[in-house]
Amino acid sequence: MTGWAAREAAALFPTYARRPVTFVRGEGTRLYDDSGREYLDFLSGLSVTSLGHCHPAVADAIASQARTLVHVSNLFFTQPQIELAERLQETTGWQDSKTFFCNSGAEANEAAIKLTRRHGKRQDAAKVNVVALDGGFHGRLLGPLLLTGNPAKHEPFQPLGDWVRHVPHDDPGALTAAVDDQTCAVWVEVLQGEGGVRPVPPAVLQAARDACDRHGALLVVDEVQTGVGRLGSWYGFQGTDVVPDVVCLAKAMANGLPIGAVVARGAAAGGLAAGDHASTFGGGPVVAKAALAVYDTISQEGLIEHAAAMGRALGDRLVSLVERMPLAVGVRGHGLLQALVLAEPVAADVTGAALDRGLVVNDVAPDAIRLAPALLIKEAELDHMAEELEAVLRSIHGDGDGDIS
Numbered sequence: 001m002t003g004w005a006a007r008e009a010a011a012l013f014p015t016y017a018r019r020p021v022t023f024v025r026g027e028g029t030r031l032y033d034d035s036g037r038e039y040l041d042f043l044s045g046l047s048v049t050s051l052g053h054c055h056p057a058v059a060d061a062i063a064s065q066a067r068t069l070v071h072v073s074n075l076f077f078t079q080p081q082i083e084l085a086e087r088l089q090e091t092t093g094w095q096d097s098k099t100f101f102c103n104s105g106a107e108a109n110e111a112a113i114k115l116t117r118r119h120g121k122r123q124d125a126a127k128v129n130v131v132a133l134d135g136g137f138h139g140r141l142l143g144p145l146l147l148t149g150n151p152a153k154h155e156p157f158q159p160l161g162d163w164v165r166h167v168p169h170d171d172p173g174a175l176t177a178a179v180d181d182q183t184c185a186v187w188v189e190v191l192q193g194e195g196g197v198r199p200v201p202p203a204v205l206q207a208a209r210d211a212c213d214r215h216g217a218l219l220v221v222d223e224v225q226t227g228v229g230r231l232g233s234w235y236g237f238q239g240t241d242v243v244p245d246v247v248c249l250a251k252a253m254a255n256g257l258p259i260g261a262v263v264a265r266g267a268a269a270g271g272l273a274a275g276d277h278a279s280t281f282g283g284g285p286v287v288a289k290a291a292l293a294v295y296d297t298i299s300q301e302g303l304i305e306h307a308a309a310m311g312r313a314l315g316d317r318l319v320s321l322v323e324r325m326p327l328a329v330g331v332r333g334h335g336l337l338q339a340l341v342l343a344e345p346v347a348a349d350v351t352g353a354a355l356d357r358g359l360v361v362n363d364v365a366p367d368a369i370r371l372a373p374a375l376l377i378k379e380a381e382l383d384h385m386a387e388e389l390e391a392v393l394r395s396i397h398g399d400g401d402g403d404i405s
């Protein structure tokens, strides 16, 4: 381990605060480090390897396409890209939708910024502003960075422009008041992932939909973290009463290969015209085949229903920890994207101690542990996770069965 850390420090920008583990292999819900030690993965990258590590259907799709055709540019038709766009029509239920493929979540948001701005400017040259939520996360490119509701992340890169206005994630009135005729889009997640696994209240989603309808703006739901089954529906918005105009996808689409997509319906489907946007690698044959294998596997194995059931079971395990452990005080989120909220800002310590015990989780906030296992997680693995986490909470807090006071 030490050897790799030193070599990395000498050769890479220090952009990532890494945990002291070097993984060399993965299979299903298990990871193995360079000493052969096994870990139970309750993070899935960051909601990426939703079919578990190295799923055979995805590995076969990658290998066979890699021997057939890897790249020809987007100057030509390629079949997997078209089939995948059709799969997005089927799973969103938007038969009239149009898709643009890119390579990441930030790129999907960037494409959606260009799409919504074009749509707005067709109505009025000044209709370019966006309303977004505090705590929202939309990626690290300059446009998505400005949408991201975390001023500390903007500061080092200012000026980023003044076309985004942020409102609290839980205040429908503030959102309604912020949208006007110069708003081209409202940007939300249904469940804020990087923002600490915080659900956006139904009233805020409804206020966003109503304000967009009133002012001719588009509702964009960033489903980069919530999409492709994680919340127990194909897309998180399908578990709400609100239908967006545009969704952004990436993370879990190809189970770990880089792909992103922006899917738009209705008037928004006319948002991007010839020449408006492009990507060299976007929707290439290998990643598109991998994504088709992901969609096929989820359908064939009933993993949407399974994720919904395991989400409920995960919630039960976490609630039980809250009932018994003084350090655990709450649960946020639903489906297979949940957080255990702690009484003290010791989430980094909990994450480190869990890793030492062979459990991979993430401190999504100073006082919250994110759990995002693969969709095919089993009930026995939920039990195993809960036992390990309980042991960790006990070790961090010292006693574990006394009152926190």
Ligand SMILES: *Cc1c(COP(=O)(O)O)cnc(C)c1O
Pocket (backbone or CB within 6 Å): 103, 104, 105, 106, 107, 109, 137, 138, 139, 140, 189, 193, 194, 222, 223, 224, 225, 250, 251
């Ligand atoms: C991870 C994430 C992004 C950024 O995706 P990248 O692939 O890292 O660019 C954007 N939006 C949401 C909601 C995310 O969770």
